Amino acid sequence: MDAAQALLAAMWLGLTLYALLGGADFGGGVWDLLAGRSRAGMPQRRLIEHSIGPVWEANHVWLIFVLVVLWTGFPLAFASVMSTLYIPLTLAALGIIARGAAFAFRKTSTELWQQRLFGGAFALSSVFTPFFLGTVAGGIASGRVPPGLAAGDLVRSWVNPTSLLGGVLAVGVCAYLAATYLCDDAVRARSPDMAEGFRRRALATAVLVGAVALGGIAVLRWDAPLLFRGLTGRALPLIVASAVLGLVSIALLWWRRYLLVRGTAVLAVAAVMWGWPVAQYPAMLPPSLTYLDAAAQPVVLTTTLAVAAVGALLVLPSIAWLFLLQRRMPYEPERPA
C-alpha cells in the first residue's frame, strides 16, 4: 500500500464514521420533523435530544477531518469538487449552520413558540443537509466533476439522476440509522411505546431505502455506466454483503433485537460506502483523474498520516469515554423545573 492509498483509506474511514455518527444525528432531526404536533411529539423530541445532545459536536468534527485531509492530501480533487459543486456545497454548509445553531438554541429556549421555531429550523435543515451532500456524492460518482477550477457544469453536475438518487439515499440512510439507534435508546429510557414506534419507522425506512437502492441500480446503469460496472464487478461482494446485512437487520428489528440491529445496520451502511470507492478505484474524479494524479507530494502524505495516527491515539479513547458516559446518562422525561 502506498502512502496515498493509506491516506485515502484514512479519509474514507473518517467519512464512514461521519455517515454513521453524524448521519444518525441528521436522521434524528428527520424523525424530529415527523414526530407530530408539539405536545404529542414532545417525548420523542426529548428522546432525540437526549441521544444526540452530548455527542453531535464531536460527531460533526469527522466532516472537518475529511475536508482537511482532502485539501492537504489531494488538493486538486478538493479544488475541483468545491469549485464545480459550489451550489450544493454552499447549501449544505448553510444547512449545517442552521442545524447546529437551532439545536443548541432550542435546548436553551423556554417558550413553546421559540422551541417550535428553532425545532423547525433544526428538523428541516436535518433533511436538506444530507440531501445536498448526497447530490455531491452523486455528481462525483457519475463523472460530472472534471479536474480543474469550476471545470464542470455548475448546475448539471448536481441536478442529474445519480445526484438525485444520492440525495434521497443519503436522507433515507440517515433516517434509518437514527431509527435503529433510537429503538435501543428508547428501551434503555424504559419507554417501550416509543421503542415500538421507532421500530415501526425503522422497518418502514429499511424497506423504503432498500427499494430506492434497487431502483437506483437501474438509474446508475443508464446514468453512470462506469460506476455501474464497478459496483457489479469488483465491488459486487460489498454490495451483496450490504444487501444481506440489510435483510438481517430487518429480521432483527422484527424480533426486537435492538442492540444487534445497531451493529448490522452500521455494517450494512459501511459496506455500501466502501463499495463506491472500490467500484471506481483508482479513479478519484471519474472517469480519468486517478488518486495518484491528485495526490500531494510524498512528504505531505506521510506527515498527514503521522498526524492522523497521533490524533487517533488521542481522540479515539476520548470519544469512547464520551460515548460511555452518554450511554450511562439517565433519561429524564421531563424538564427539571
Add this chain to the structure above:
Amino acid sequence: MTSLTVLAGPASPADLAAARMQMALSLGWHIVLACLGVGMPALLLFAEWRAVRTGDEDFHRLARRWAKAVGVLFAVGAVSGTILSFEMGLLWPGLMGVYGQVVGLPFALEGIAFFIEAIFLGIWLYAWGRLSPRAHLLSGVPILVAGVASAFFIVSANAWMNQPRGFDLESGRITHVSPWAAMFNPATPPQTLHMILAAFMVSGFGTAGVYAVALLRGHRDRYHRLGFVVPFTMAAVLTPVQIVVGDYAARFLSEYQPAKLAAFEGVYRTGPYAPLSLGGVFVDDRMRYAVEIPSALSLLVGYRPSAVVQGLDRTPPADRPPVTPVHWAFETMVGIGFLLLLLSAWLAWSWWRRRDLPRTPWFLRLAAIAGVLAVVAVEAGWTATEVGRQPWVVYGRMRTLQAVNPVPGLWAGFVVVSLVYVVLTVATVYVLRHMTRGRQVAPQEPVVT
C-alpha cells in the same frame, strides 16, 4: 500533479469583491466566538477550581452560569467554523488547489484540537454531577489546552499566508514541500502570541462587561462583584503584555513586510524622520488631514529620529494595499489597546489604594463597553492584517484574483450567506440575553446540589 492555474478562468471584479466580503463576514463572525472558545474555559476552570477547593457557593454559581453560556457559544462557534472550512474551497479553490498541501499541516493538527475540544466539552457539560468534583474539574483542562492550541494552529496557517515558506515553485509546480517549515514561518510567533492574548482579553473584558451592567443596575452582592472582578483582572493583567507583543508584531512587519507597515502608517516616501500620522486620508500618495507627530515613527521603529522607514514608494503601484482603510483599522486597534490599558491601570490603582473598585460609576460604565471595544480591536487588527496583505492572498506568490473561484454568481451566494448570518446573529443574541435573565435549566443538565 496537473497544474491548476492553467485551467482557471477569469473571475469578474464584482465576484471577487463578493468572495472577499463573504470571507471577511464569516471570519469576522467566527473570530468573536472563537475568542470566547479560547478564553472562556480558563474563567470557567478557575471558578470551578475555587468552588471545589473552598466550597464557595458564589464561585459555584458563576461556574454553572458561564458553563451554560459556553454550551451555546461553542455550538455556534463550531458551526461557524465549519462554514469556513467549506469556504476555503468554495471561495478560494485556486489557493487550496495549489497550496493546500503546503499549508495543510496546521489545519490537520487543528482538526485534532477540535476533536479534543468538542469531546471534552461534551463530557464536561453533560457529566457534571456524574463524575467526582475533581475528575470533573480535570476533564475541563483538555478544553482549555485544545482551545489555545487550535488558535495557535489556525493562526500559523494565516501567518504562512503572510510569510510563505516550505516549498519551491518550479515552472508553476510545487516541489520540495516541507510542512513543518511552512507552519513555523517567521510570522508565526508574533501573530499567534498576539491572537491568543487577544482571545483572553475579549473573554475577560466581555464577561466582566455583563457583570458591570448588573453592578450598575444595583446588584451589588458578592456574586456579581466576583463575576466582574475575576474576568476583568485576567484581561487587565494581559493588556500591557498585549501592547508589548503588538509592538513586537509591528517590528516584525518593519523587517519582513515593510509595505504592510507603510500602509498601516500611511508612509509614502522612504526616508528618515518619518512622522507618526494620526487619522487622515491617503490621497494622491499623501496623507492628508492627519495629526502628525514629527519623527515619532522613526523613533518607534529604529529608536532614533534619523532611522530610515521604508515607504510605499518602494513597492510597485500594482502591489500596494489600499492605505486609508488599513491605516484606520490599525489606529483603531492601537487606540483601543491604550484605552483598555488606562482602564486596567485605573482598577489596579484603586485596588492598591482601597482594595475596592473605583467609586465613580464612570469606571463601570467604561468597563461595561470594554468587551465590545476588545472585539472591535480584534476585528480591526484582522482587517489591518488581511487587507494590508492585498493584493496578495499568499504574500508575493499568489494574487487574490488567482485564488478565487471562477464560477459566475458569487454575488448571489454572498447575499444568501449574509442573510443567514443576520438571522444567526439575532437569534444568538436573543437566546443569550434570555439566558442571563432566565430561570430555565437546560434539559440534560442535571441539577447539582
